[in-house]
Amino acid sequence: MPKSLFEKVWDAHAVRTLANGQTQLLIGTHLIHEVTSPQAFGMMRDLGLKVAMPHRTFATVDHIVPTDQVAEPYRDPLAQAMMDELRKSCREFGITFFDRATGKQGIVHIVGPEQGITQPGTTIACGDSHTSTHGAFGAVAFGIGTTQIRDVLATQTMALGKLKVRRIDVTGRLRPGVYAKDVILHIIRTLGVNGGTGFAYEYGGEVFDRFTMEERMTVCNMSIEGGARAGYVNPDETTFAYLKGRPYSPKDAAWNEAVARWKSFASDAGCHYDDVVTINGADIAPTVTWGINPGQGISIVEAVPDPATAKGVDEKSSIEEALAYMKLKPGAPIKGTKIDVAFIGSCTNGRLSDFQEVARFVKGRKVAAGVKAIAVPGSQIVAAQCEKLGLDKILSEAGFEWRAAGCSMCLAMNPDKLVGDQLCASSSNRNFKGRQGSPTGRTLLMSPLMVAAAAVTGAVADAREVFAVN
Amino acid sequence: MALEKITSITGRAVCVPGNDIDTDRIIPARYLKCITFDSLGEGLFYDVRKNADGTDKPHPLNEARFKGATILLSGANFGCGSSREHAPQAIQKYGFKAVVAEGFAEIFFGNCTTLGIPCAAASREDIARIAAAVEKNPATEVVIDVVKQEIRFAGQTVKATVREAARDALVNGRWDPIGELLDGVPAVKTTAAKLPYVTV
Numbered sequence: 001m002p003k004s005l006f007e008k009v010w011d012a013h014a015v016r017t018l019a020n021g022q023t024q025l026l027i028g029t030h031l032i033h034e035v036t037s038p039q040a041f042g043m044m045r046d047l048g049l050k051v052a053m054p055h056r057t058f059a060t061v062d063h064i065v066p067t068d069q070v071a072e073p074y075r076d077p078l079a080q081a082m083m084d085e086l087r088k089s090c091r092e093f094g095i096t097f098f099d100r101a102t103g104k105q106g107i108v109h110i111v112g113p114e115q116g117i118t119q120p121g122t123t124i125a126c127g128d129s130h131t132s133t134h135g136a137f138g139a140v141a142f143g144i145g146t147t148q149i150r151d152v153l154a155t156q157t158m159a160l161g162k163l164k165v166r167r168i169d170v171t172g173r174l175r176p177g178v179y180a181k182d183v184i185l186h187i188i189r190t191l192g193v194n195g196g197t198g199f200a201y202e203y204g205g206e207v208f209d210r211f212t213m214e215e216r217m218t219v220c221n222m223s224i225e226g227g228a229r230a231g232y233v234n235p236d237e238t239t240f241a242y243l244k245g246r247p248y249s250p251k252d253a254a255w256n257e258a259v260a261r262w263k264s265f266a267s268d269a270g271c272h273y274d275d276v277v278t279i280n281g282a283d284i285a286p287t288v289t290w291g292i293n294p295g296q297g298i299s300i301v302e303a304v305p306d307p308a309t310a311k312g313v314d315e316k317s318s319i320e321e322a323l324a325y326m327k328l329k330p331g332a333p334i335k336g337t338k339i340d341v342a343f344i345g346s347c348t349n350g351r352l353s354d355f356q357e358v359a360r361f362v363k364g365r366k367v368a369a370g371v372k373a374i375a376v377p378g379s380q381i382v383a384a385q386c387e388k389l390g391l392d393k394i395l396s397e398a399g400f401e402w403r404a405a406g407c408s409m410c411l412a413m414n415p416d417k418l419v420g421d422q423l424c425a426s427s428s429n430r431n432f433k434g435r436q437g438s439p440t441g442r443t444l445l446m447s448p449l450m451v452a453a454a455a456v457t458g459a460v461a462d463a464r465e466v467f468a469v470n
Numbered sequence: 471m472a473l474e475k476i477t478s479i480t481g482r483a484v485c486v487p488g489n490d491i492d493t494d495r496i497i498p499a500r501y502l503k504c505i506t507f508d509s510l511g512e513g514l515f516y517d518v519r520k521n522a523d524g525t526d527k528p529h530p531l532n533e534a535r536f537k538g539a540t541i542l543l544s545g546a547n548f549g550c551g552s553s554r555e556h557a558p559q560a561i562q563k564y565g566f567k568a569v570v571a572e573g574f575a576e577i578f579f580g581n582c583t584t585l586g587i588p589c590a591a592a593s594r595e596d597i598a599r600i601a602a603a604v605e606k607n608p609a610t611e612v613v614i615d616v617v618k619q620e621i622r623f624a625g626q627t628v629k630a631t632v633r634e635a636a637r638d639a640l641v642n643g644r645w646d647p648i649g650e651l652l653d654g655v656p657a658v659k660t661t662a663a664k665l666p667y668v669t670v
């Protein structure tokens with residue numbers, strides 16, 4: 001019987017069926033960070049439990065680290081306490097910690113792939129909803145809560161019900177100036193923020209076949225914003241080429257065996273999908289959110305919706321609520337909306353290719369007066385790669401502040417925050433009320449190049465026009 | 471570990487209306503700077519409940535007549551967004567024992583179940599009926615019957631769905647799976663032995 005990658009990985013990792021019908025699933029790789037794990041370690045100590053597989057558990061710090069200060073102690077004593085707590089737990093339980101002193105620290109979803117820890121045909125869990133990022137490698141990766149972190153620490157397994165699989169094909173070619181970020185914003189806009197409930201999304205089609213690993217990660221990252229519990233792309237030569245030679249990748253004879261095994265996990269032709277959706281790549285335009293969830297997006301040439309034209313009361317009230325919060329006028333073009341802050345970074349778009357693309361176009365341009373622009377590499381390795389290529393200089397000369405690696409203004413658990421009702425053009429993944437650190441702060445999600453276009457013009461703009469992309 | 475069998479929750483209810491109430495709204499990110507969950511209750515819905523100076527905004531949870539409610543009513547796709555268990559923890563620490571909504575985001579639902587918080591799905595009309603009864607008389611006793619999958623209040627009974635795996639876990643006192651997972655550890659070794667990347 002032909003099987004999907006999801007089913008194959010699930011079957012290979014299923015330990016047994018639990019009394020309530022869920023599966024005890026082996027989690028081969030457990031990633032942890034400072035925000036959601038301290039309480040889990042506390043529970044472990046309370047119950048007198050040991051970490052089952054410390055060699056399959058990897059830690060880093062990302063959410064709370066200041067991006068303008070590397071030396072400790074941090075100005076915020078709570079941030080320092082969380083840092084200390086993670087260090088202590090890693091030492092106590094024998095867990096590898098990519099601390100800042102290692103030069104390998106960064107956002108957990110950037111570090112895993114970069115180190116070659118994220119591999120095809122594996123299961124991954126992390127106490128962070130954007131764990132779906134790792135699916136780009138053909139891994140089945142779940143965001144989990146803290147009690148589940150405890151479960152994985154203690155048993156290297158967790159209890160889970162099997163998911164359905166929706167295949168999403170993006171066919172043809174993307175138009176110039178359209179990026180992976182636009183693809184996922186378009187998918188979420190089309191299928192809805194809870195359209196993926198109960199599903200793992202399998203992404204494929206010509207557009208994904210051509211995508212680099214970084215582009216695949218951008219899409220898989222935001223699967224959760226469409227309600228899907230996981231998202232993945234079948235492993236192929238692009239995947240293997242990326243992994244070759246990484247610190248945790250198999251070496252020598254083990255490499256060929258691993259590649260053969262990885263290939264065997266790809267979905268079989270003719271396997272069953274619970275649902276199939278096809279999107280024409282040429283129909284996707286640069287996309288911007290105007291509202292307070294990632295599904296409230298429009299193409300750059302469209303107008304902000306008018307509640308008067310809403311289909312049904314639900315849509316009407318959600319548009320009204322979003323417009324009131326965002327202080328946007330119904331029916332007005334999104335293009336030309338003045339911005340206060342431009343943020344390039346996050347686990348969605350904080351990788352080398354994101355900064356390369358931005359630097360290529362902002363070279364010789366200047367950030368508009370009155371706009372605060374920050375560029376935050378997703379990891380210390382990304383930072384070093386950018387600096388080696390001089391991208392930091394190009395961005396600094398254009399008026400971006402070049403920062404140290406971390407989550408930064410994606411959720412502002414560190415000093416990088418919006419102030420008051422500032423409007424931020426952001427390459428991150430969530431535009432919820434208050435997400436970027438100010439209870440009245442406003443976020444517009446878009447691709448890094450669209451953020452750059454907004455930064456240099458001072459208003460939401462079509463990057464294709466601003467930078468003559470064609 | 472013997473866990474309580476959660477067959478029903480009885481208490482007063484309060485309605486926080488709205489669809490797509492996300493976890494950032496339930497507990498703003500700055501409250502995640504903690505190494506225990508103990509004091510999360512005070513951050514529940516903070517930014518919609520309080521002004522910057524700490525004074526109250528109009529919000530159902532700020533109304534004296536709803537104080538002490540243990541059942542939270544809301545709209546569709548409740549708990550969407552982040553996987554942070556801080557959200558259900560804040561709900562529980564604040565004093566809620568059950569949540570009734572039109573639907574729940576998946577990770578949130580799982581996190582709640584693991585903490586022994588039943589998440590019951592009911593229709594919009596039925597939730598509006600409960601909310602209306604509570605609005606009329608905040609002392610109305612509301613019963614979430616997890617076994618029969620129904621909600622009883624003010625002489626009325628409406629249907630409430632608790633997904634099967636969660637319902638089973640709650641009513642049989644195995645909502646925290648750790649005991650069962652630990653029992654499975656010998657079998658884990660067998661599965662792991664077949665996965666080269668795990669054993670290296």
Ligand code: SF4
Pocket residue numbers: 062063107108109128130346347348406407410411428429
């Ligand atoms: S960059 Fe943002 S979404 Fe990604 S892990 Fe950090 S806070 Fe979460």
